[in-house]
Every structure is written in structure tokens, then in C-alpha cells.
Amino acid sequence: MASVETAGVRAPAWRGGFGRLWTAAVVSRFGDALRAAALPLLAVRLTDEPLVVASVTACGYVPWLLFGLIGGAVADRVDQRRAMWAVDMVRGLLVAFFALAVGLGHASIPLLLVLAFSLTTLQTLFDNASTALLPSLVDREALGSANARLLTGQQFAGGLLAGPFVPLLLTVGAFMPFAADAGTYLLAAALVASLRIRPPEREPRPAGSTLRAEIGEGLRTLWHDRVLRATCGATLLCNIGMGALIATLVLHVTHWLHAGNAGYAAAMTSYSGGSIAGGFVAQRIALRTGRVRALLVAGAVQTSSLLLMGTVREVSALLVGMLLLGSMNMVWNVNQVTLMQQRSPEAMVGRVVSAFRTASTSGAPLGAVLGGAAARTYGLNGPALLAAALFALAVTLLITVGKPDVPVVAPDDGATTGQPTP
Structure with missing residues (x-):
């Protein structure tokens, strides 16, 4: 593992595998964005039933x-590198067969749903393994960067990048x-297959250990760490708010504004x-304030942004917000993921991260339903104001942590082992 010092910020070196992992992640996300943009367009060509079209999007949440x-x-049981490249191979073959079916005119709604x-089912393994x-691949001090x-x-x-390519490809x-x-x-x-890293050493699993027992261990670890527990609850509230906003944003823009x-x-x-600008300052904010305080700052600014969007009926306010x-x-997101990696035992990162993501991801579909109800009951700016209230609750929940940046091993909270949070 290698890292470099850049303007006082510990950053990962591109050599040693991180550069290849970064390239793989970026290339894969580019392809995901192409597919995500094309799937609804294809669904609309196959059916004009809104519920059926929406079910294609819903299938992106249910497997989580x-x-x-x-x-x-x-x-946590397998070689994570091998799991990642094997999953990507399977996903690549699945999408290739789907592309062939579309090209031959055999596309159908059931095929889209499958x-x-x-x-997304395969993604549940890939995302947890990659985190x-x-x-x-990188030093703990460079995880934030x-x-x-x-x-x-x-x-x-x-x-x-992906957006402009979709119309060109569709031609x-x-x-x-x-x-x-x-x-x-x-x-x-x-x-990913070309990475040469040594898998983390794991203690042998007890005889008779089951997936159910290991999942329970991950849930208990998340619950007993008061910082991760509060962060998970706050993220759940934020995801409910974002689900409400995103589900109705097109109505907010086209009808209210x-x-x-x-x-x-x-x-x-x-x-x-x-989002791109935020990526350049996320680690610097954390170094100045601490990671939990960085979450507090982010939540407070987002609350203000949503209030601006929900009360000022101007396009300029929308764009600034x-x-x-x-x-x-x-x-x-940067500081939340880094907190999970730094505060979880090395052999349990996958289980803690999956428990965190499963709990917090459940907020998005709930938020979409609440957003629709708020828009119908209180007006098309209602979802933005609902999201602002939920973000404010998230900030309040984080304040209850007490010490904004306790060490990873805190004498009074039984947290997990590791190095102090930078």
C-alpha cells in the first residue's frame, strides 16, 4: 500500500492497484449510466402503463x-477481488445477452424486470466487496481521499459524460x-482481476457458523457503535428526503416553476x-472539522438548500439549491463511507457496510411515496419542504452523538478496533 502527501492531505498513490480500481469503477459507472438512461426509454416504447414503467425502477431497490x-x-467470507471480477463478468454477459435480445426485437417488460x-442482486455483493x-489497497490515513x-x-x-452519449448510441x-x-x-x-493484493487475514469461522449468525454479528457491531448507529439513522432520514424530492422533482420544475x-x-x-465540486473539498473539510462535524456541515447546508428550493419560486434558486x-x-457520502471503513473490524467490513446500506437504502422508496403524498396534499413545493424537515432531523440526530469525533476505540462506547479517525 502506498500514499502521498498533497497540500497536507494524505492521498492514495495511483500505483499499487488503486489506479486500476479507480479506472474500473469509473468505466463501470459510465456503462451503468448509459443503461439507466436507456432502460426507461425502452420501457416506454414497450408499454404506456405508468405502474409498469415504475416497476422497472422499483426492481433497482428491492434486491437491496x-x-x-x-x-x-x-x-466477508470470500476473496473480495475474485468476487468483484466474477460478478462483473456475469453482469457483462447478462447485459450482452439483453442487448442481443433488444437488437433482434425480442425485448419485453418481463425481460426488463428480470x-x-x-x-441489482449481483450489485449487493459487488458493492459490499469493493468497500x-x-x-x-490504500493506507487507512488515505481512505478519505x-x-x-x-x-x-x-x-x-x-x-x-454518459448523458450526451445516450442519444448518439440510440441513433x-x-x-x-x-x-x-x-x-x-x-x-x-x-x-479488477489484474490486481495483485493479499486478501485480509481472517480468523477461522467457528464450527457450525451460519450466514444468519454472521449477519447478526454485523448488525450488532453497527448498533453498538454509537457513531455509526447515529450516522446510519441520519442517512436513512436523508434518503427518505431525497427520495421524496427526486420522485417529484420533474413536477417541481415543470409545473411549479x-x-x-x-x-x-x-x-x-x-x-x-x-457533486464533482464536493468531491474535491470533502476530505479537506473533514481534516479541518473532523468526519462527523463534516456530516453536520453537509446536512445543515443541504437543509438550507432545500428550504431555498421550496420557498423561492425562481429557477435561479433551484439551480443554486x-x-x-x-x-x-x-x-x-465520502465521509460516511470512510467512517464505516475506519470503524469496522477488518474482517467485518462487508457485514457492517451491508447492514448500514440496507437500512439506509430502504428510505428511498418510502420517500418516493411520501413525496407524492406531500405534493398532492401541500402543493408541488411540498416535497422539498418535507425533505428539508427530514434533513434537519438528521442533523439533530448526529448532534446527539456527543463528541463529534470520538476515537475509533472509545472507552465508553465499546466501538470497534482500528486507528483514530483523522
């Missing part, structure tokens, strides 16, 4: 609720975005630009 905890337990469900693998670079690169590829044929996505999976699999499709595109571009929302969302 069903298999997220299992994916984390499996990630694809979306299968890919657990990163500490094997490594996460910032990974998330920023993925946001740039998926949020900005060739409806199958092309999926064929390109299959290619990115296979390339990412080759890059009367900004049309161009206004909606500008809002999403502003959010993506803010989305810019700040995106930048602070990246600050939140």
Missing part, C-alpha cells in the same frame, strides 16, 4: 432489501447503450456539477 445483508456476509432485478477491499477520488470520478463519468440502435454497458463490465472485470424540460435538465446538470445539494451530498 432482500439480499443486501446476505451480500455483505458473503463478501434484468434490473438480477443486476471492504479498498482498505487493502481514496473515497473522494472514487466517488468524484464515478459522478463525473455517470453524471456528466445506431436501441441495443447500443446495453452493448456498451456490457463492454464496460467486461473491461472492469479485467482490471414552469421551467420546462430545459429547466429540469439544467437542475440535474447543476446537481452533477455540485441543486448545486449546493449535490456538493454537500458528495461531502456526506
Whole structure:
């Protein structure tokens, strides 16, 4: 493992495997964005039933609720590098066969549902394994910078680069975005397979140990660490708020602000630009304030941004709000992931991360339902104000942690072993 000092910030060296992992993550996210943009367009061509179209998106959430905890337990049992490239190979072949079906005119809604469900099910193992693998590639002091670079690169590829390519690929044929996505999976699999790292040493599992028992161990570890417990609860509240906002944002822009499709595109571009900017400052904010205080800062700014969007009926307020929302969302994500990696026992990162993600991800579909209800009951700006209230609750929950940055081993909270949080 290697790291370098850049302007006082400990950063991962690109050699030693991190560069290949970063490239694999960015390439894969680019392909994911192509597929995510093309799937709804294909669904609309196959059916005009809104509930059926929405079910394609819902299949992206359900596997996390069903298999997220299992994916984390499996990630702690296996060689994470091998699990990642094997999963990407399978995903690449699945999408390649789907692209062939689309090209031959055999696409159908059931096939879309099976694809979306299968890919997300595999993702539950891949994402947990990749989060657990990163500490094997970079020094613990450089984890914050490594996460910032990974998330920023993925946001740039998926949020900005992929969008203009979708119309170009669709001019060739409806199958092309999926064929390109299959290619990115296979390339990412080759890059991950080329990593040469030593798997973390694990103590032999007790005789008769089951996945259920190991999942329970991960849940208890998350619950007993008061910092991670509060962060998980706060993230759940934020995801409910974001689910409410995103599900109704197109109505907020086109009907409440009367900004049309161009206004909606500008809002999403502003959010993506803010996310990239946030990636550059996330680690610096944490070094100045501490990681939990960085979450508090991010949550407070996001609350203010949502209040601005929900009360000021101007497109300029929307664009500023989305810019700040995106930048602070990246600050939140970078520091949240780093906290999980630093505070979890080395042999349990996958299970702790999966417990955290499963609990917090469940907020998005709930938020979408609440957002629709708020828009109908209180007006089309209601979801933004509901999200602001939920973000304010999240900030309040984090304040209850007490010490904003306790050491990873705190004498009074029985937290996990590791190095002090930088």
C-alpha cells in the first residue's frame, strides 16, 4: 500500500492497484449510466402503463432489501477481488445477452424486470466487496481521499459524460447503450482481476457458523457503535428526503416553476456539477472539522438548500439549491463511507457496510411515496419542504452523538478496533 502527501492531505498513490480500481469503477459507472438512461426509454416504447414503467425502477431497490445483508456476509467470507471480477463478468454477459435480445426485437417488460432485478442482486455483493477491499489497497490515513477520488470520478463519468452519449448510441440502435454497458463490465472485470493484493487475514469461522449468525454479528457491531448507529439513522432520514424530492422533482420544475424540460435538465446538470465540486473539498473539510462535524456541515447546508428550493419560486434558486445539494451530498457520502471503513473490524467490513446500506437504502422508496403524498396534499413545493424537515432531523440526530469525533476505540462506547479517525 502506498500514499502521498498533497497540500497536507494524505492521498492514495495511483500505483499499487488503486489506479486500476479507480479506472474500473469509473468505466463501470459510465456503462451503468448509459443503461439507466436507456432502460426507461425502452420501457416506454414497450408499454404506456405508468405502474409498469415504475416497476422497472422499483426492481433497482428491492434486491437491496432482500439480499443486501446476505451480500455483505458473503463478501466477508470470500476473496473480495475474485468476487468483484466474477460478478462483473456475469453482469457483462447478462447485459450482452439483453442487448442481443433488444437488437433482434425480442425485448419485453418481463425481460426488463428480470434484468434490473438480477443486476441489482449481483450489485449487493459487488458493492459490499469493493468497500471492504479498498482498505487493502490504500493506507487507512488515505481512505478519505481514496473515497473522494472514487466517488468524484464515478459522478463525473455517470453524471456528466454518459448523458450526451445516450442519444448518439440510440441513433445506431436501441441495443447500443446495453452493448456498451456490457463492454464496460467486461473491461472492469479485467482490471479488477489484474490486481495483485493479499486478501485480509481472517480468523477461522467457528464450527457450525451460519450466514444468519454472521449477519447478526454485523448488525450488532453497527448498533453498538454509537457513531455509526447515529450516522446510519441520519442517512436513512436523508434518503427518505431525497427520495421524496427526486420522485417529484420533474413536477417541481415543470409545473411549479414552469421551467420546462430545459429547466429540469439544467437542475440535474447543476446537481452533477455540485457533486464533482464536493468531491474535491470533502476530505479537506473533514481534516479541518473532523468526519462527523463534516456530516453536520453537509446536512445543515443541504437543509438550507432545500428550504431555498421550496420557498423561492425562481429557477435561479433551484439551480443554486441543486448545486449546493449535490456538493454537500458528495461531502456526506465520502465521509460516511470512510467512517464505516475506519470503524469496522477488518474482517467485518462487508457485514457492517451491508447492514448500514440496507437500512439506509430502504428510505428511498418510502420517500418516493411520501413525496407524492406531500405534493398532492401541500402543493408541488411540498416535497422539498418535507425533505428539508427530514434533513434537519438528521442533523439533530448526529448532534446527539456527543463528541463529534470520538476515537475509533472509545472507552465508553465499546466501538470497534482500528486507528483514530483523522
